[in-house]
Amino acid sequence: MTYLFETEEHAALRAQARRFAQEHIAPHAAQWDEAEEFPVELYRQIAATGLAGVGYPEEVGGSGGTLGHVLAVSEELVLAGTSVGAVVGLGSHGIAAPPIVRFGTAEPGGGSDVAGLTTRAVRDGDHYVVTGAKTFITSGCRADWVLAAVRTGGSGHGGISFLVIEKGTPGFHVSKKLKKTGWWASDTAELAFDGCRVPVANRIGGEHGAFPVIMANFAGERLMLAGQCVAIAELAHREARRYAKERAAFGKPIAGFQVIRHKLADMATQIAAARALTGEAVVRSDRGEMVPALCAMAKNAATDMCSAVVDAAVQIHGGMGYMREVVVERLYRDARLYPIGGGTREIMNEIISKAEGY
Numbered sequence: 039m040t041y042l043f044e045t046e047e048h049a050a051l052r053a054q055a056r057r058f059a060q061e062h063i064a065p066h067a068a069q070w071d072e073a074e075e076f077p078v079e080l081y082r083q084i085a086a087t088g089l090a091g092v093g094y095p096e097e098v099g100g101s102g103g104t105l106g107h108v109l110a111v112s113e114e115l116v117l118a119g120t121s122v123g124a125v126v127g128l129g130s131h132g133i134a135a136p137p138i139v140r141f142g143t144a145e146p147g148g149g150s151d152v153a154g155l156t157t158r159a160v161r162d163g164d165h166y167v168v169t170g171a172k173t174f175i176t177s178g179c180r181a182d183w184v185l186a187a188v189r190t191g192g193s194g195h196g197g198i199s200f201l202v203i204e205k206g207t208p209g210f211h212v213s214k215k216l217k218k219t220g221w222w223a224s225d226t227a228e229l230a231f232d233g234c235r236v237p238v239a240n241r242i243g244g245e246h247g248a249f250p251v252i253m254a255n256f257a258g259e260r261l262m263l264a265g266q267c268v269a270i271a272e273l274a275h276r277e278a279r280r281y282a283k284e285r286a287a288f289g290k291p292i293a294g295f296q297v298i299r300h301k302l303a304d305m306a307t308q309i310a311a312a313r314a315l316t317g318e319a320v321v322r323s324d325r326g327e328m329v330p331a332l333c334a335m336a337k338n339a340a341t342d343m344c345s346a347v348v349d350a351a352v353q354i355h356g357g358m359g360y361m362r363e364v365v366v367e368r369l370y371r372d373a374r375l376y377p378i379g380g381g382t383r384e385i386m387n388e389i390i391s392k393a394e395g396y
């Protein structure tokens with residue numbers, strides 16, 4: 039199934055992403071998960087196809103397209119590649135790049151409580167001196183540049199700026215590679231800044247002006263995560279359906295038991311419902327509407343659905359579902375991040391409950 043808004047252009051992109059994932063990701067998915075990273079070369083390979091640039095303007099080296107196109111590519115990479123970790127690692131520029139595209143110039147230019155972040159940057163001539171730490175940073179272990187939100191002003195949302203900080207800058211280092219429940223092929227870092235001097239020219243946007251940009255980026259990020267949940271669930275459903283036809287018990291394939299068939303039917307229905315809500319939020323966002331509550335609803339609906347569907351897929355696999363060699367075991371672990379990352383389930387409900395007329 040695809041989103042209702044999709045056109046032939048989306049179908050062509052999906053086909054391209056599917057081919058890429060089948061050739062470059064799927065054969066290595068299990069091995070990269072165990073290794074807890076994938077080769078850096080994969081970034082170059084996907085960049086060469088133009089798929090990594092979908093959603094970014096052609097003037098800055100992107101491939102054009104809207105959120106709907108980004109979602110179609112990301113979904114197909116998950117479905118055909120079967121490595122959520124590799125796909126989120128490949129897409130981690132989706133957090134850092136949009137503010138740079140929006141506010142960067144051609145010159146060199148935490149947590150739930152975003153406005154409470156504490157990494158400090160103190161102006162010293164034409165540099166900022168950055169001190170603090172960042173945790174849970176996707177692809178942070180090997181990024182050549184990081185986009186850091188730092189406190190340049192007073193407390194609250196009015197005192198935050200964006201700085202691009204280059205790997206190798208004295209005072210900046212990766213303090214830890216974090217071990218996670220899932221998303222193993224995607225590295226997650228703890229970063230440390232200790233008197234790290236960053237040129238003022240590396241600031242993206244106005245001084246103290248980062249908070250609205252962070253907020254604006256959340257809609258796209260949350261819908262990307264919702265779309266990944268739809269894809270993970272669809273993959274889990276496919277795997278469970280295939281297994282139910284192959285696995286025999288009491289003299290017949292387990293798909294012959296009504297309880298299994300109905301479980302699969304419930305899973306398909308839950309996926310379709312989350313896909314419809316996510317699709318509506320994508321269409322409205324692509325039209326330029328600001329719909330933070332709808333995006334939050336889509337994320338919560340998709341993450342809840344995904345948790346339930348991967349759990350059911352493991353159950354249909356029986357003991358096999360608990361084994362590292364099957365895809366649904368990996369998806370079960372990968373799915374747990376989604377009600378946490380990109381704004382937690384509870385924070386989404388705060389947004390929804392504060393919206394007018396929800």
Ligand SMILES: Cc1cc2nc3c(=O)[nH]c(=O)nc-3n(C[C@H](O)[C@H](O)[C@H](O)COP(=O)(O)OP(=O)(O)OC[C@H]3O[C@@H](n4cnc5c(N)ncnc54)[C@H](O)[C@@H]3O)c2cc1C
Pocket residue numbers: 133148149150151173174175176177218221226375378379380381382383384385388
């Ligand atoms: C694998 C992984 C990758 C990540 N990648 C990135 C990344 O690349 N870049 C990045 O910036 N961040 C990243 N994150 C961080 C992620 O966005 C945060 O973990 C998430 O927003 C939750 O923040 P927290 O962990 O500080 O939890 P906390 O804010 O400490 O929340 C703890 C609990 O309290 C609840 N809570 C907090 N405030 C409220 C409230 N007001 N009302 C009700 N409940 C509340 C939360 O919902 C949660 O249940 C990543 C996280 C993980 C685990």
